Amino acid sequence: MQLRYSFRLYPSAGQRAALARAFGCARVVYNDALRARESARSEGMPFPKTGDLSKQLITEAKNTPERAWLGEVSAVVLQQSLRDLDTAYRNFFDGLKGTRPRTGPPRFKSRKDTRQAVRFTANARWSVTPGRKLRLPKIGDLKVKWSRCLPSTPSTVTVVKDSAGRYFASFVVETGPEEVLPEAGPELGIDLGLGHFAVLSDGTKVDSPRFLRRAEERLKKAQRALSRKERGSRNRDKARLKVARAHARVADARREFHHRLSTRLIRENQAVAVEDLAVKGLARTRLAKSVHDAGWSAFTSMLAYKAARYGRTFVKIGRFEPTSQVCSRCGVKDGPKPLHVREWTCGACGAVLDRDINAAVNVAKAAGLAVSACGAQVRPGLVPAPRSEAGTHPTPQPSTAR
Numbered sequence: 362m363q364l365r366y367s368f369r370l371y372p373s374a375g376q377r378a379a380l381a382r383a384f385g386c387a388r389v390v391y392n393d394a395l396r397a398r399e400s401a402r403s404e405g406m407p408f409p410k411t412g413d414l415s416k417q418l419i420t421e422a423k424n425t426p427e428r429a430w431l432g433e434v435s436a437v438v439l440q441q442s443l444r445d446l447d448t449a450y451r452n453f454f455d456g457l458k459g460t461r462p463r464t465g466p467p468r469f470k471s472r473k474d475t476r477q478a479v480r481f482t483a484n485a486r487w488s489v490t491p492g493r494k495l496r497l498p499k500i501g502d503l504k505v506k507w508s509r510c511l512p513s514t515p516s517t518v519t520v521v522k523d524s525a526g527r528y529f530a531s532f533v534v535e536t537g538p539e540e541v542l543p544e545a546g547p548e549l550g551i552d553l554g555l556g557h558f559a560v561l562s563d564g565t566k567v568d569s570p571r572f573l574r575r576a577e578e579r580l581k582k583a584q585r586a587l588s589r590k591e592r593g594s595r596n597r598d599k600a601r602l603k604v605a606r607a608h609a610r611v612a613d614a615r616r617e618f619h620h621r622l623s624t625r626l627i628r629e630n631q632a633v634a635v636e637d638l639a640v641k642g643l644a645r646t647r648l649a650k651s652v653h654d655a656g657w658s659a660f661t662s663m664l665a666y667k668a669a670r671y672g673r674t675f676v677k678i679g680r681f682e683p684t685s686q687v688c689s690r691c692g693v694k695d696g697p698k699p700l701h702v703r704e705w706t707c708g709a710c711g712a713v714l715d716r717d718i719n720a721a722v723n724v725a726k727a728a729g730l731a732v733s734a735c736g737a738q739v740r741p742g743l744v745p746a747p748r749s750e751a752g753t754h755p756t757p758q759p760s761t762a763r
């Protein structure tokens with residue numbers, strides 16, 4: 362399995378300038394190649410080959426006064442940029458053939474694009490120095506925040522600058538299935554909801570953590586400040602950058618939370634089931650879509666790949682029975698309930714059911730997992746006392762608790 366590992370980079374002013382040159386050169390080569398192919402197409406000429414373009418637009422162009430500055434950056438970066446264009450064309454043609462989702466034709470890159478990237482492969486001779494810095498050819502030794510360990514040595518590193526002006530080193534690492542965890546007993550159903558981020562069939566309700574909520578509040582504040590700034594003013598530009606930064610922080614905090622929770626759930630449970638979000642009724646309302654959809658699918662895909670990696674079972678169930686209409690204890694279907702009904706008593710077995718937990722248990726059951734329904738119950742149903750006990754007073758029992 363291939364996993365992507367990203368680490369924050371802290372380039373110096375000089376290194377930032379060198380990276381800006383690399384982004385710019387990669388973009389120019391990409392655009393030159395795109396232009397060459399587009400004009401060949403409009404003139405009815407054959408599609409120019411990548412090897413020819415590389416020779417013409419990189420090797421030979423360096424000797425011309427207009428493109429001499431291409432020599433200031435690693436040639437590998439420029440070649441990778443041509444590869445990116447090949448990929449963009451391949452995706453476009455495959456889309457036309459119907460072998461993958463349709464995408465538009467490759468487009469010219471702009472210096473105003475929010476995401477800038479360059480890629481270094483093994484033959485660019487990038488390395489990690491003994492002092493744990495990232496050494497990039499013609500850029501220097503960059504400070505890295507190594508927040509995690511790499512499971513194996515990557516061959517390629519992509520350096521990215523995002524819309525908030527932050528730099529990242531992104532490695533693609535091959536991981537084997539050798540990390541299978543010892544078997545864990547419990548099996549778990551998860552209901553992704555609006556009131557809570559997730560409700561588990563064991564009765565746990567998981568809310569988004571404080572660090573994420575605070576990042577979201579800061580983003581709202583930054584957005585309000587931006588809307589008050591006059592169009593075209595310098596202050597508006599500053600406010601826009603602040604919003605971009607706040608957005609990035611929210612995205613980071615959310616990813617962090619998803620990672621923590623998905624790792625915990627996969628470690629502690631042998632099997633995990635969720636409802637397929639495409640069929641989840643709530644996800645279709647506008648509010649839910651804007652706020653939760655992206656987060657949920659990122660979270661479930663983390664569950665899926667972590668389950669595969671650690672030897673756990675992950676089940677995504679399609680629509681079966683509406684989770685709120687069926688009692689998770691006795692299985693009796695007693696009809697739809699409006700959203701404000703959070704708790705009800707099953708007419709058949711008398712269990713007092715919590716809407717969210719009941720749904721999580723039903724998800725687990727539909728996936729064929731072994732869960733007990735007791736998690737769904739707020740309290741057990743009132744069972745009529747047997748005749749012999751009616752009317753008697755409870756006798757005090759000796760306490761063994763202490």
Ligand SMILES: [Zn+2]
Nearest residue numbers: 688691707710
């Ligand atoms: Zn029931």
